[in-house]
Amino acid sequence: MNDMFKDPMVLRQIIMDHDKYPRNRELVKDDNYLRKHMASDSCIDDIEVQALIKDDKIKDIRFDGVACTIATASTSIMSELLIGKTLVEAKEIIQNYRDMIDEKQYDEELLDEAVAFQNVGKQANRIHCATIGWDAIEYLMKESEK
Amino acid sequence: MNDMFKDPMVLRQIIMDHDKYPRNRELVKDDNYLRKHMASDSCIDDIEVQALIKDDKIKDIRFDGVACTIATASTSIMSELLIGKTLVEAKEIIQNYRDMIDEKQYDEELLDEAVAFQNVGKQANRIHCATIGWDAIEYLMKESEK
Amino acid sequence: MKIDAIRKDFPMFKNKSKKGYDLIYFDNAATTFKPMKVIEAVNEYYTKYSVNAHRGDYELSYKVDTLYESVRDTVASFINCDRKEVVFVSGTSAALNQIAFGFGQNQLKPGDVVLSDEAEHASNYLPWQHACETTGATLEFIELDEHGYVTIETFKKAIHSGVKIVSIAHVTNVLGCVLDIKEISRIAHEHGAIVVVDGAQSTPHMPVDVRDLDCDFFAFSAHKLCGPTGTGVLYGKYELLEAMEPLMLGGGSNARYDMCGNLLMKDPPYKFESGTPAIEATLGMKAAIEYIQEIGLEKIHEYESELRAYMLKRMKELDNVIIYNEDSDSGIITFNIKNVFSQDAATYFSDKGISLRSGQHCAKLLMNFLDTPSTLRASLYFYNTKEEIDYFIDVCSQINPDSFLDVFF
Amino acid sequence: MKIDAIRKDFPMFKNKSKKGYDLIYFDNAATTFKPMKVIEAVNEYYTKYSVNAHRGDYELSYKVDTLYESVRDTVASFINCDRKEVVFVSGTSAALNQIAFGFGQNQLKPGDVVLSDEAEHASNYLPWQHACETTGATLEFIELDEHGYVTIETFKKAIHSGVKIVSIAHVTNVLGCVLDIKEISRIAHEHGAIVVVDGAQSTPHMPVDVRDLDCDFFAFSAHKLCGPTGTGVLYGKYELLEAMEPLMLGGGSNARYDMCGNLLMKDPPYKFESGTPAIEATLGMKAAIEYIQEIGLEKIHEYESELRAYMLKRMKELDNVIIYNEDSDSGIITFNIKNVFSQDAATYFSDKGISLRSGQHCAKLLMNFLDTPSTLRASLYFYNTKEEIDYFIDVCSQINPDSFLDVFF
């Protein structure tokens, strides 16, 4: 794994950077995109996620909405990680991300910057913030397979 | 006081007799009678009481309905006691009856057979049975004064 | 059944009556005693995490939220359904009102029929009567047999293609008639009707599997199964919950709303849960369900049947007792003491430490089948014993038209 | 205020946070801790007279019935009304729904106006929105002033002769705006409108005299005044209670019914109380009311004002804090940490043992007045202290865009 990712200061910077300058944070008006509105019952986060999925591949991911730092950054990182991946690859990454959050074994290499959320599981009430975008993309991937 | 009324067996007999052969237990179809339906929330007793009140005097009392022994007998005795009394006299009797039920001082002479209910206060949950008819007549007396 | 050990779980048995008699509690159809496990669950909320549920902004609220939501899993495994089919309500009455008003009133059309019967609890009758009145639907009754029971046969005669909703008790509260809901559901579904089951008197006493019963809605109260008052469960098949409108609106049930009239409701079960719920009561319900599951519902049912058989046998030996529901298979015995008004007899029982109910019944039911304006009802639970029944029989035998006034002298 | 003695009454203060910090509970607007007196009242029910209320067939049921009914007297003396004007409900949300559906929906006609405002709790907004939709009435909003408050002036501008119902919070839950209900009632009545008051946030914190306020309906929850969840009060002027239809029907609320559709409802308050009530919660509410009455509502209000003033003063010394409701006179302080999303800040506070709420608000209110999608809310109660505030200020000062992630690393 990228050794830098062992340094908490670096991980912090990653989150802050994605919160301040979220990637792919702009919805498009294109009916080829699947869309999912995520309004968590128990928190403020309220985001919409779009995905363009074709030939079993994630061509694009977009999102927008009002959300806390954890939700914004985790969704931004998710979008960067998964764009260009096949559904099979994406599923594996998602599974590893969930394993990390659940404090189980996971493959750091696959998660890249997403390892910044490795301690979210310790603040159990914030897990949903760190997974809201991931839940959305997983939902859209399932939709695309219907 | 009638010495016989000191004997529990006599008091029992009074209640039993009024339960088996209730006095004035027959409603009349006469618009001169005031009527009050008493359906207690917390017990089965469901009786209707009628009273003919004229010139500040209780000319007649009638009742009917489904009721337990205590309610039936106490209403029957009430009707016998109060028929023919002026409102002023009736009020005094009623007050003394209530005092007896509440285990306060009361005038036994005024209550006559109604002293059979002197221990009802000890079975607090049956007080409403022993007063349902009395509540009805008191209500009707107030109505007549309006 | 280790009955002595079980009774030690219930602090209520330490009490004596005013006159010093042991407490003999035979009013379990009204509500039940609470074991220490339930009391402790409630106290734990008060002393360890006494905050509001449904938000996770801080440690304690997250904990309460998690615990509260875990009760849905407990209930789901208890009655065999999905956790999202478990709606928390204040009790059976609230559940039945929610169904009648939120589902019935929206779905019924003039000419539709709701099928019920004359042995239902007021909470399963009045809401349907009202829903029918406001929609122009008709409330029809299944004929009762010579015992005052609904049977599969009388049900078959009553059902027809106009029936849209069947609402019926799994076990009735007056006569303790146990109904074969699985067969009722099968027949009702054949006719295109949905089945609402009032499970207030069954859930505490026998295994309930709503998937197996295949009923569409099912309701029960925690307080009748050793849990707190003020909480209970409405189960509904998920697509029916989706079709149902909430009876109440407010904080908690809406995901988002704005002042222009746009309202985004949460999905079931949350859309039915407005306002701060009965948190400690619901945590207590979890403990209660776990408690009776530990004993085992099969065992509870078996033991109660045994108790009832014994009690019936002994009561029939007395010649001052009239029994009205000999054939029913529940822990409820409905009876009278000959020539003693039920309430007067209840006072006598109470004076000797025995708690039971004197009840009045709806006019038709009693006139047609019971021929009495009111009855006494003894209802058993798994913590009752044969010794209690022996004492009860003894007291029973003392009551007669001469003796019942003893308590007043 | 003997604050040390008072804190000893609350077992919750014995707990520490996960990381070992003292529990500092600043989410009292959501719900409150329970004193031993309340816990004991609930336990007493469980261990001494754990039977159903509303019937007096035996000693224990009579006792519970009597105790339960005595709570009406406690409430009546607490808010100064008649005991028969006290309806027990599951909480404020249930009360407001009961009023909107049972009264509003029956009385409103097309063209009528319900007047409310954009700072109301969802439970006082959604039911009225629904009642208006189904009746063809219109929901109008009182303009908020530059602080986001309703004032007598903005109310005067909004009221007109078409207004039939004014529904408004005594104290709002976001900004803690305290309204002069007496004056609102006077003006509303001049215009022929009735006044419904959401007292959830006022009743726990200041003396309430419904006769003096002269409002027509008033609602509050027990759990926000040191009582159990699952119970609360709906007050209504008696003739209005008589005119109101029950939201739920069932056992308890009907005096008599027969199967021919004849239903004789009980009189208020009983006609609104169907099914087994939340008995132990209601007995706990009695203990809670007695507890806060003993301390004195005047004193509580005074002490909270003092605490709030101190907290505001100290918060204003910090330059990373934005305060949104400086001018309100309640124990609620609504604020944000500059450049830190409210939920992230709440996690930081929680990590240091401080419980407070991060809240989202309805779109318009926040856009027009607060200019933020969400805020933090610290809400005080009489058991909070200046020392807690000092510690809070300390933690506040540590939070900034660099540090708030500390809890994750």
Ligand SMILES: Cc1ncc(COP(=O)(O)O)c(C=O)c1O
């Ligand atoms: C102003 C206001 N109204 C109504 C409510 C709803 O109260 P409950 O959740 O007890 O029904 C609350 C509680 O959050 C409130 O603050």
Ligand SMILES: Cc1ncc(COP(=O)(O)O)c(C=O)c1O
């Ligand atoms: C058959 C039946 N249905 C409904 C109810 C109402 O239950 P609750 O009072 O808990 O709402 C009861 C309880 O008496 C009952 O026995």
